[in-house]
């Protein structure tokens with residue numbers, strides 16, 4: 001017996017739609033340990049949205065050899081001179097990699113290895129980024145509109161937020177003379 005079915009999910013333009021899509025929003029109030037300028041942060045609304053994530057998890061988290069797909073939407077904005085950005089993480093299984101593909105806007109992918117060496121790659125529509133294993137990753141919106149990118153990663157990678165929450169990245173992305181600069185912390 002064979003059958004023809006509709007797809008479970010539609011990814012059109014920058015939207016991900018379907019009954020199995022998980023959505024989460026991160027506000028400034030969720031990210032108080034992430035931004036450096038605590039005075040600037042305290043002066044801003046805690047419910048200010050920083051990013052939304054829409055994910056398709058076709059298998060359970062932790063499944064070996066499965067794949068996950070997600071889209072991240074980062075709002076434009078800054079806390080002091082630091083651009084709005086994601087929390088950032090290492091993968092729990094450190095050797096797991098990931099692809100990012102920028103769909104809209106402009107930004108920067110910030111990468112830090114386990115020796116805490118930080119570098120950044122420019123993101124713009126069409127840019128494709130391979131994030132190797134053993135590398136923490138975070139994205140910042142350096143433009144005036146939404147930064148939107150898709151991501152593909154192994155379903156057993158997991159997220160390790162703890163080490164970032166404790167020590168942060170060694171480099172922060174700040175605006176200097178109207179330009180993004182990777183400054184040491």
Ligand SMILES: O=P(O)(O)OC[C@H]1O[C@H](O)[C@H](O)[C@@H](O)[C@@H]1O
Nearest residue numbers: 053070071072086087088089151
């Ligand atoms: O998990 P964060 O560091 O907050 O980043 C936000 C999201 O960005 C991408 O979509 C990743 O693939 C997701 O795994 C991640 O959850």
Ligand SMILES: [Fe+2]
Nearest residue numbers: 091098137153
């Ligand atoms: Fe990741």
